Amino acid sequence: MRSPTPNSPPRTKPAEIRREELMDAAQALFLDKGFNETSVDEIVKGAGVAKGTYYVYFKTKDDVLAALRERFVARFQQRLRASGEHHPPHSWVARLDGWMEAAVHAYLDERALHDLVFHQLHPANDRLHQANPVVDDLSALIAQGAQAGAWPAGDAHLLAVMVFSAVHGAADSASSDPGPPDREHLVRAVQSFCRLGIGLSSR
Amino acid sequence: MRSPTPNSPPRTKPAEIRREELMDAAQALFLDKGFNETSVDEIVKGAGVAKGTYYVYFKTKDDVLAALRERFVARFQQRLRASGEHHPPHSWVARLDGWMEAAVHAYLDERALHDLVFHQLHPANDRLHQANPVVDDLSALIAQGAQAGAWPAGDAHLLAVMVFSAVHGAADSASSDPGPPDREHLVRAVQSFCRLGIGLSSR
Amino acid sequence: MRSPTPNSPPRTKPAEIRREELMDAAQALFLDKGFNETSVDEIVKGAGVAKGTYYVYFKTKDDVLAALRERFVARFQQRLRASGEHHPPHSWVARLDGWMEAAVHAYLDERALHDLVFHQLHPANDRLHQANPVVDDLSALIAQGAQAGAWPAGDAHLLAVMVFSAVHGAADSASSDPGPPDREHLVRAVQSFCRLGIGLSSR
Amino acid sequence: MRSPTPNSPPRTKPAEIRREELMDAAQALFLDKGFNETSVDEIVKGAGVAKGTYYVYFKTKDDVLAALRERFVARFQQRLRASGEHHPPHSWVARLDGWMEAAVHAYLDERALHDLVFHQLHPANDRLHQANPVVDDLSALIAQGAQAGAWPAGDAHLLAVMVFSAVHGAADSASSDPGPPDREHLVRAVQSFCRLGIGLSSR
DNA sequence: TATGAATGAGTGTTCATTCAT
DNA sequence: AATGAATGAACACTCATTCAT
Numbered sequence: 001m002r003s004p005t006p007n008s009p010p011r012t013k014p015a016e017i018r019r020e021e022l023m024d025a026a027q028a029l030f031l032d033k034g035f036n037e038t039s040v041d042e043i044v045k046g047a048g049v050a051k052g053t054y055y056v057y058f059k060t061k062d063d064v065l066a067a068l069r070e071r072f073v074a075r076f077q078q079r080l081r082a083s084g085e086h087h088p089p090h091s092w093v094a095r096l097d098g099w100m101e102a103a104v105h106a107y108l109d110e111r112a113l114h115d116l117v118f119h120q121l122h123p124a125n126d127r128l129h130q131a132n133p134v135v136d137d138l139s140a141l142i143a144q145g146a147q148a149g150a151w152p153a154g155d156a157h158l159l160a161v162m163v164f165s166a167v168h169g170a171a172d173s174a175s176s177d178p179g180p181p182d183r184e185h186l187v188r189a190v191q192s193f194c195r196l197g198i199g200l201s202s203r
Numbered sequence: 204m205r206s207p208t209p210n211s212p213p214r215t216k217p218a219e220i221r222r223e224e225l226m227d228a229a230q231a232l233f234l235d236k237g238f239n240e241t242s243v244d245e246i247v248k249g250a251g252v253a254k255g256t257y258y259v260y261f262k263t264k265d266d267v268l269a270a271l272r273e274r275f276v277a278r279f280q281q282r283l284r285a286s287g288e289h290h291p292p293h294s295w296v297a298r299l300d301g302w303m304e305a306a307v308h309a310y311l312d313e314r315a316l317h318d319l320v321f322h323q324l325h326p327a328n329d330r331l332h333q334a335n336p337v338v339d340d341l342s343a344l345i346a347q348g349a350q351a352g353a354w355p356a357g358d359a360h361l362l363a364v365m366v367f368s369a370v371h372g373a374a375d376s377a378s379s380d381p382g383p384p385d386r387e388h389l390v391r392a393v394q395s396f397c398r399l400g401i402g403l404s405s406r
Numbered sequence: 407m408r409s410p411t412p413n414s415p416p417r418t419k420p421a422e423i424r425r426e427e428l429m430d431a432a433q434a435l436f437l438d439k440g441f442n443e444t445s446v447d448e449i450v451k452g453a454g455v456a457k458g459t460y461y462v463y464f465k466t467k468d469d470v471l472a473a474l475r476e477r478f479v480a481r482f483q484q485r486l487r488a489s490g491e492h493h494p495p496h497s498w499v500a501r502l503d504g505w506m507e508a509a510v511h512a513y514l515d516e517r518a519l520h521d522l523v524f525h526q527l528h529p530a531n532d533r534l535h536q537a538n539p540v541v542d543d544l545s546a547l548i549a550q551g552a553q554a555g556a557w558p559a560g561d562a563h564l565l566a567v568m569v570f571s572a573v574h575g576a577a578d579s580a581s582s583d584p585g586p587p588d589r590e591h592l593v594r595a596v597q598s599f600c601r602l603g604i605g606l607s608s609r
Numbered sequence: 610m611r612s613p614t615p616n617s618p619p620r621t622k623p624a625e626i627r628r629e630e631l632m633d634a635a636q637a638l639f640l641d642k643g644f645n646e647t648s649v650d651e652i653v654k655g656a657g658v659a660k661g662t663y664y665v666y667f668k669t670k671d672d673v674l675a676a677l678r679e680r681f682v683a684r685f686q687q688r689l690r691a692s693g694e695h696h697p698p699h700s701w702v703a704r705l706d707g708w709m710e711a712a713v714h715a716y717l718d719e720r721a722l723h724d725l726v727f728h729q730l731h732p733a734n735d736r737l738h739q740a741n742p743v744v745d746d747l748s749a750l751i752a753q754g755a756q757a758g759a760w761p762a763g764d765a766h767l768l769a770v771m772v773f774s775a776v777h778g779a780a781d782s783a784s785s786d787p788g789p790p791d792r793e794h795l796v797r798a799v800q801s802f803c804r805l806g807i808g809l810s811s812r
Numbered sequence: 813t814a815t816g817a818a819t820g821a822g823t824g825t826t827c828a829t830t831c832a833t
Numbered sequence: 834a835a836t837g838a839a840t841g842a843a844c845a846c847t848c849a850t851t852c853a854t
Contacts, residue, residue, distance in 0.1 A: 012834050012835075013834090015834085018834090018835095036239065039826085039827060039828080040827075040828060040829085041827075041828095049835075049836085050835065050836040050837055051828095051829090051836075051837055051838090052829095052830080052831080052835065052836050052837065053834080053835055053836070054829095055828090055829070055830080056834070056835070060828075060829085061827090061828060061829090119322040120322075154392075154395075155388075155392055157376070158373055158376065158389075158392050159392075159396065161372045161373055161375075161376040162369040162372055162373055162392075162393070162396050164372065165365075165368040165369050165371060165372025165373070165375075166365040166368050166369055166372075166400075168368060168372070169364045169365055169367060169368025169369075169371070169372075170361055170364055170365055170368070172364075172368075173360070173361065173364040185358075186361075189357075189358055189361050189362075189365075190365070192357075192400075193362065193365050193400040193401075194400065196399045196400045196401075196402065197369075197395075197396040197397065197399045197400035198396075198399075199399065214817095214818080215816090215817055215818075215853080215854090216817090218817085221817090221818095242843080242844060242845080243844080243845060243846080244844080244845090252818075252819085253818065253819045253820055254819080254820060254821090254845095254846085255817095255818065255819050255820065255846095255847080255848080256817080256818055256819070256820095257846095258845095258846065258847080259817070259818075263845080263846085264844095264845065264846090418813050418814075419813090421813085424813090424814095442645065445847085445848060445849080446848075446849060446850085447848075447849095455814075455815085456814065456815045456816055457815075457816055457817090457849095457850090458814065458815050458816065458850095458851080458852080459813080459814055459815070460850095461849090461850070461851080462813070462814070466849080466850085467848090467849060467850090525728040526728075560798075560801075561794075561798055563782070564779055564782065564795075564798045565798075565802065567778045567779055567781075567782040568774075568775040568778055568779055568798075568799070568802050570778060571771075571774040571775050571777060571778025571779070571781075572771040572774050572775055572778075572806075574774060574778070575770045575771055575773060575774025575775075575777070575778075576767055576770055576771055576774070578770075578774075579766070579767065579770040591764075592767075595763075595764055595767050595768075595771075596771070598763075598806075599768065599771050599806040599807075600806065602805045602806045602807075602808065603775075603801075603802040603803065603805045603806035604802075604805075605805065620838095620839080621832080621833090621837090621838055621839075622838090624838085627838090627839095648822080648823060648824080649823075649824060649825085650823075650824095658839075658840085659839065659840045659841050660824095660825090660840080660841060660842090661825095661826080661827080661839070661840055661841065661842095662838080662839055662840070662841095663825095664824095664825065664826075664827095665838070665839075669824080669825085670823090670824065670825090814854100815852100815853100815854080816852105816853105816854105817851105817852100817853100818850105818851085818852095819848100819849100819850085819851080819852105820848105820850105821847105821848105821849105822846105822847090822848100823845105823846095823847090824844105824845100824846095824847105825843105825844090825845095826842105826843090826844085826845105827840105827841105827842100827843095828840100828842105829839105829840085829841105830838105830839085830840080831836100831837100831838100831839095831840105832836100832837105832838100833835100833836080833837100
């Protein structure tokens with residue numbers, strides 16, 4: 001019917017941009033109201049595109065959530081890896097401490113997003129917990145440190161899981177308390193607990 | 204107006220029984236297919252009652268899930284407390300070890316149910332995490348043991364959270380691996396990690 | 407299970423009382439929230455009886471509304487007849503004026519109830535409009551006055567309907583305006599309009 | 610999630626057409642069976658569209674009724690205005706008589722629809738009665754005629770309401786009688802009653 | 813007469829997904 | 834690439850009515 005107005009802005013954008021805009025809109029809404037409580041209609045409205053455009057970039061509604069999860073994990077891992085580069089490769093204890101410090105901060109910053117992308121799906125669909133690259137990085141660090149004699153050898157993966165869980169739990173707990181969490185206290189508590197747990201001396 | 208079909212006589216049961224039957228049916232279905240994937244229709248079919256009966260006992264669909272969560276927490280706590288009674292009150296280390304052992308087993312047994320009742324709702328509705336009576340019990344145990352000199356004093360609540368998280372994480376991780384988890388190995392790993400973390404000697 | 411407490415008040419009341427209490431409760435709720443928006447549950451709660459008791463006294467939900475309508479019409483008619491007795495039988499003009507005055511007041515007092523009992527049902531069920539005893543009374547008065555030479559003869563029933571409608575409309579309109587209606591003004595306007603309409607002089 | 614059955618191609622129509630078709634279907638069903646007795650399912654079946662399409666054009670079930678009311682009032686007013694154009698602007702009596710004649714006919718023709726759109730909702734929602742444009746038109750006519758000296762001055766709005774009510778009541782009454790109403794008799798009775806009521810001579 | 817647990821058909825509303833343009 | 838009107842299966846929830854006690 002109507003032919004496009006000659007001077008209306010071009011409606012097409014690079015695919016990667018559009019996709020990111022949709023993901024950003026979805027993430028903001030999911031964080032605000034929850035996944036089930038957000039409709040595709042709202043996502044497209046948030047991204048300023050039409051309904052059909054969503055389905056150009058994502059196959060289903062679940063699909064954005066999966067994309068969001070992947071993006072979250074990649075960014076989280078990237079952040080932790082970046083912080084790891086501040087320490088010399090063979091300063092095992094410093095690297096471990098640094099990892100924990102960075103993880104506490106990262107988790108406090110991204111807690112809501114973490115819960116969003118990890119808690120929405122039925123276990124059957126959740127093949128991420130078992131293949132968490134962040135835990136894998138930590139596991140490698142622990143194994144290498146043990147091999148280098150920095151701390152006793154053990155079940156590196158299980159240790160990594162427990163360290164990661166301690167970070168996660170402590171940050172969760174602190175986030176639930178009213179007021180901003182005391183990040184320094186948290187970092188020290190986690191470091192103390194986990195260093196001892198791994199077999200290092202307290203300080 | 205509407206006129207119901209004449210039917211077999213209503214079989215009245217004590218309210219508490221009916222409610223439990225509905226909860227049992229809902230729990231089984233939720234564990235099997237997930238909360239969102241289960242309809243109230245299926246729940247009532249599972250409980251052998253009519254649709255309206257559900258709404259005599261629960262206000263909304265979410266309502267059963269809340270009831271299930273309360274029941275889960277109460278039973279989990281009860282189970283851990285019962286196991287605690289096997290140890291003399293002042294055998295602090297034995298009680299701590301026993302708590303961890305029991306918690307690992309309980310968590311492995313009830314992991315799916317735990318995830319179900321804790322991961323389905325938006326954080327806003329989830330005021331249970333911050334007031335977890337199981338963690339509170341553990342926190343009390345840790346504080347008392349420290350006061351008795353069994354281990355160094357520390358932030359008991361945070362320590363409890365980290366121990367609980369380590370149990371939770373380790374059991375989670377083991378559950379995700381294929382095959383039945385090696386419970387003994389898990390218990391020993393958790394005990395070793397957490398005893399050291401709290402400041403005890405490894406053995 | 408429980409045997410009745412010996413000193414609890416007797417639960418039975420004279421049928422007519424119970425029925426009236428149910429009707430009163432229903433009327434209050436209908437006026438407040440509307441017929442469709444009121445449930446039988448609320449009615450019995452309002453009357454302080456159990457659900458089943460409602461169905462001892464009324465066959466269906468519509469049934470109370472019919473009872474309410476009959477009661478309304480009877481009371482309305484009674485009220486107008488009572489006011490008519492203040493005038494000597496052959497003071498036709500005074501009786502007509504009195505009827506209109508009383509009707510305006512009665513209608514203003516009971517407008518909501520009138521609308522409730524007359525507007526809720528599909529025309530098919532509404533065999534009341536055509537057999538309105540209030541209009542019939544007025545129709546008789548008009549016919550008799552005409553026969554006595556107090557005013558010109560005409561289609562007494564149609565005149566009665568128009569007078570009744572004028573009362574109804576004027577009162578309705580005044581009720582819709584903000585603030586309490588000026589009853590005297592209304593009465594005079596209706597009397598003037600209808601007296602002239604019937605063929606009387608203005609004053 | 611849900612996946613719709615592949616179906617025949619959606620046939621897009623101009624929104625105004627679709628909306629009117631939905632309204633027409635709803636009106637026919639409401640007139641036939643009543644508002645409460647008609648389901649949205651039946652409306653969409655009548656309009657030949659899918660259930661969801663209804664909710665593209667109307668927010669709730671009540672919403673069509675409101676749209677129907679607006680359409681009714683607009684058309685009724687339009688019809689009366691059109692009939693008014695047959696008379697020279699300053700033939701006040703002829704215009705008044707013409708208005709009443711047209712109103713009686715219009716009301717007889719549309720009685721069921723009038724009742725439908727005005728009697729289905731609780732007074733709280735019914736802010737139309739007090740702002741009835743048809744009465745407003747008549748009120749203006751009466752006021753202008755009085756100013757021009759065609760009849761005595763009075764409370765024009767109240768007079769308009771009473772004239773409108775007399776039309777409404779007389780037509781209602783005639784519709785309730787068995788057999789087709791004697792329209793000529795009705796028109797003459799209403800004209801006579803109201804002309805006198807306003808202060809004109811009978812003929 | 814009075815109860816109230818149980819019923820289940822009925823219905824308004826949502827929303828992920830499609831596809832002709 | 835982008836659109837947005839149309840879809841229709843699915844579902845939570847209501848509530849008038851019944852009947853064994």
